[in-house]
Amino acid sequence: MRLAVYTNQIYSCLRCGFCFDHAVGGQEKICPSYVTYGMESYGARGKMAIARALVDGVLEYDADVAMRVYACTECGACEEQCFKYLSLLDIYRAMKADLAERELVPAELAGVGRAVADAGNPYGQARGKRLGWAPGTDRVGKKAETVFFVGCTPAYVRRGIARGAYQVLEAAGVDFALLDDEVCCGHPHLAVGDLEGAREAAGKNVAAIEASGATQVVFACPGCLQMFREEVPDLLGRPLPFRVLHATELLGERRAAGSVRLRKQSRVVVYHDPCNLGRGLGIYDAPRRAIDAVPGARRVEMRRSGAGSFCCGNGDFVRFGYEPMAVENEQARWNEAVATGADLLLSACPACQIAFLDAKRRAKSTVDVLDVVEWLATAI
DSSP states (O other): GGGGGGEEEEEEEHOOOHHHHHHHHEOOOOOOHHHOOOGGGSHHHHHHHHHHHHHSSSSSOOHHHHHHSOOOOOOHHHHHHOOOOOOHHHHHHHHHHHHHHOOSOOOOHHHHHHHHHHSSSOOOOGGGGTTTTTOTTTBOOOOSEEEEEEEEEHHHHHHHHHHHHHHHHHHHHHHBBBBBTTOOOOOHHHHTTOOHHHHHHHHHHHHHHHHOOOEEEEEHHHHHHHHIIIHHHHHHOOOSSSSEHHHHHHHHHHHHHHOOOOOOOEEEEEEETTTIIIITTTOHHHHHHHHHHHOOOEEOOOOGGGGGGGOOOOGGGGGOOOOHHHHHHHHHHHHHHHHTTTTTTESOOOHHHHHHHHHHHHHHHHOOEEEEEHHHHOOO
């Protein structure tokens, strides 16, 4: 049982409840699954009680346990608020790995894992279409200082993000290449508990980047970035041989060097912190600085932002198996954004964009939804 590694941490849980409702702004539920299902077993404290029962041998893994463990966006709000600084997300991942070994992954999420294994992406799309969004092939497989790692969702589903990042990098004068053999970063494998699949994907991508000779890799998808920065070194047992950063971080460096100029955009903009980028990687300022650099833009903040930001409800592919939960939470976050009076909602994550476009459709709203790099591309 992989979960047994965390026995000491599991026993350290004080059941204080900070992981439930101690959000910025007062008594407010911070966990998307607890918001929707309302039972303690769906929140962090309940899952820690389940974990203790499992390691104590008084409970066995079954479909009911799986239903609760996988109903998690891994937004990290519980870990951010944890009074004991417990590694809650690692504990959930261990539970998922145990469940996967016992073939207890919910059917819809198991399908995501099979699609990644078969097609190299969670959408089951043809490998040959991965670079179908690109304006040409000049940068594919070339030697360059920087690799732009596209990621599955920008490559197949939210291609405007891929094109926007490409245009921003070009305008900033970045010498970059696209991998001709990029595969999924491996995050979906971890989402379903398939550690070996994640390790295999990580090894393929790191080998391809090393072969390219690049010294840094830039991402527009924070899930991919977090996978590389936080998970890949542990999976492969060695540090990355290159630097990894988000597109807005690289843009900030280029702007500081005077290589980027932005045109006026008269918009009232509200920015949603993606969980992977914010709580996961601590990157809060770079996207905001990029937004503030656009002349004429006025940025406003939601009531919950930064480390206290509320999840869009779509992390860790929960939409595939828990669509009502995804919809309820994306609509709550949408309403919070609209309440600021902004006419443009920006995020820096393709999963967040999918969530907000769905919420916009349901609300029949005129508020625009874009990724930060998409919007910056229009200002260059």
